[in-house]
Amino acid sequence: MVSKPHGGRLVDRIAKGRSKERLLVEAREMVKIHVNDSIAADIANIAHGVYSPLEGFMVQEDYLSVLHNMRLSNDIPWTIPIVLDASPDEVSNVKEGDEVALYHKGRAIAVLRIEEIYGWDKREYVINVFKTDDVNHPGVAKTLKRKELFIGGQILLLNDPPEPFERFRLWPKETRVLFEARGWRTIAAFQTRNVPHLGHEYIQKAALTFTEGLFINPLVGWKKPGDYRDEVIVKAYQVLIEHYYPRDSVVFSVLRMEMRYAGPREAIHHAIVRKNFGATHFIIGRDHAGVGNYYKPYEAWDIFKEFPDLGITPLFVHEAFYCKKCGQVVNAKICPHSEDYRIYISGTKIRDMILEGEKPPKYLMRPEVAEVILNHPNPFIKES
Amino acid sequence: MSENERKGKYTTVSIPITLYNRIKRMIDGTGFTSVSQFVTYILREVIARMEEEKLKSSGISEEEKREIIERLKRLGYL
Numbered sequence: 001m002v003s004k005p006h007g008g009r010l011v012d013r014i015a016k017g018r019s020k021e022r023l024l025v026e027a028r029e030m031v032k033i034h035v036n037d038s039i040a041a042d043i044a045n046i047a048h049g050v051y052s053p054l055e056g057f058m059v060q061e062d063y064l065s066v067l068h069n070m071r072l073s074n075d076i077p078w079t080i081p082i083v084l085d086a087s088p089d090e091v092s093n094v095k096e097g098d099e100v101a102l103y104h105k106g107r108a109i110a111v112l113r114i115e116e117i118y119g120w121d122k123r124e125y126v127i128n129v130f131k132t133d134d135v136n137h138p139g140v141a142k143t144l145k146r147k148e149l150f151i152g153g154q155i156l157l158l159n160d161p162p163e164p165f166e167r168f169r170l171w172p173k174e175t176r177v178l179f180e181a182r183g184w185r186t187i188a189a190f191q192t193r194n195v196p197h198l199g200h201e202y203i204q205k206a207a208l209t210f211t212e213g214l215f216i217n218p219l220v221g222w223k224k225p226g227d228y229r230d231e232v233i234v235k236a237y238q239v240l241i242e243h244y245y246p247r248d249s250v251v252f253s254v255l256r257m258e259m260r261y262a263g264p265r266e267a268i269h270h271a272i273v274r275k276n277f278g279a280t281h282f283i284i285g286r287d288h289a290g291v292g293n294y295y296k297p298y299e300a301w302d303i304f305k306e307f308p309d310l311g312i313t314p315l316f317v318h319e320a321f322y323c324k325k326c327g328q329v330v331n332a333k334i335c336p337h338s339e340d341y342r343i344y345i346s347g348t349k350i351r352d353m354i355l356e357g358e359k360p361p362k363y364l365m366r367p368e369v370a371e372v373i374l375n376h377p378n379p380f381i382k383e384s
Numbered sequence: 385m386s387e388n389e390r391k392g393k394y395t396t397v398s399i400p401i402t403l404y405n406r407i408k409r410m411i412d413g414t415g416f417t418s419v420s421q422f423v424t425y426i427l428r429e430v431i432a433r434m435e436e437e438k439l440k441s442s443g444i445s446e447e448e449k450r451e452i453i454e455r456l457k458r459l460g461y462l
Binding site: 004005008009010012069075167170173174176177178181182251305308309310311 | 435
């Protein structure tokens with residue numbers, strides 16, 4: 001049986017029928033707040049239940065509770081603030097109780113009823129969420145650029161933001177129906193922001209060995225320079241699944257949500273989101289959602305001990321490597337051989353090879369996947 | 385939040401001393417640093433299970449389900 005939604009009920013904040021028509025007209029007269037791609041994605045995620053039980057952007061009580069307790073003010077686990085920032089100018093003509101129109105790329109995508117407008121401390125945010133205030137951390141740098149105020153309140157979605165990967169986008173209601181239609185009672189979800197190498201494939205298939213379905217759900221959206229472009233990730237997975245996966249046991253869909261690089265806290269966030277899609281298990285590998293050396297390699301495993309009420313089972317999988325003596329991809333738990341025989345499957349090493357136009361060896365990456373990347377004129381993100 | 389709900393970060397509940405001592409002995413060396421931490425952990429686990437058992441409906445209507453299945457078929461998922 002698929003997981004119950006986080007907080008008990010799958011949120012649906014989508015305006016429909018006459019109510020939608022009326023709000024679309026009224027939105028033209030409301031104060032407009034223009035949002036970027038990441039906030040637009042958050043709006044859609046709230047409305048479609050990806051962030052259940054959130055029904056809007058956080059008010060201060062929830063925001064502070066998340067920062068300091070890693071829980072909403074009603075004690076439900078939540079680790080990443082979902083907040084809408086605005087400048088004093090943008091909210092100079094509105095007050096609590098008013099409705100504002102949220103615009104994205106010139107189109108009204110939602111209406112927000114303002115419950116609260118409040119200031120926030122940028123250092124308090126980054127120290128709690130990222131455990132550092134180093135501006136070289138991409139999540140910290142992005143957070144410090146946010147505007148001075150947060151607006152909390154319920155939203156109602158009028159239009160979905162544009163999605164280039166519409167063919168591969170599924171919402172929680174859809175995955176829940178899909179998993180049930182396939183008869184899956186246990187589903188392992190895999191979060192990624194990378195193209196797949198043999199280490200990822202090993203971890204996914206290890207999980208699938210013990211569950212009925214595998215849900216591969218890469219993030220598309222804002223990522224730091226040097227990461228793979230979304231279209232490369234999607235195409236790489238398409239060929240991998242086509243050539244090497246049992247089709248009836250795998251669901252591949254994208255999730256538009258920015259990477260925060262918040263390590264352990266983001267691991268919990270990723271797990272909660274996949275619980276809302278119906279997954280019963282969530283795969284946590286080495287340095288989940290990490291960047292640089294800000295988090296210990298298995299720090300994300302430890303944080304799960306603080307959440308006995310998460311409602312999704314973490315699957316902790318050790319880093320995979322190729323062992324020359326075993327002759328296959330294994331991990332430290334199952335391989336008895338020394339470091340001399342081990343070739344670690346490093347994403348950085350693969351990236352360097354690709355930048356040199358070199359095809360990674362077969363024990364690191366499937367040739368079909370390597371070809372997708374090498375054939376792309378510009379597989380890496382150049383700027384934020 | 386109702387008027388009866390308490391504010392702040394912590395509050396006190398009472399448990400029998402015998403139970404307190406039993407828990408204290410049991411958590412020694414387990415990673416739990418206090419009886420309060422242990423009791424909080426256990427209560428959250430139990431409450432989450434009880435809340436889950438109370439939930440029955442998926443929240444998706446039959447009509448919605450039919451539409452979703454059609455879309456999933458069009459996209460090749462089913």
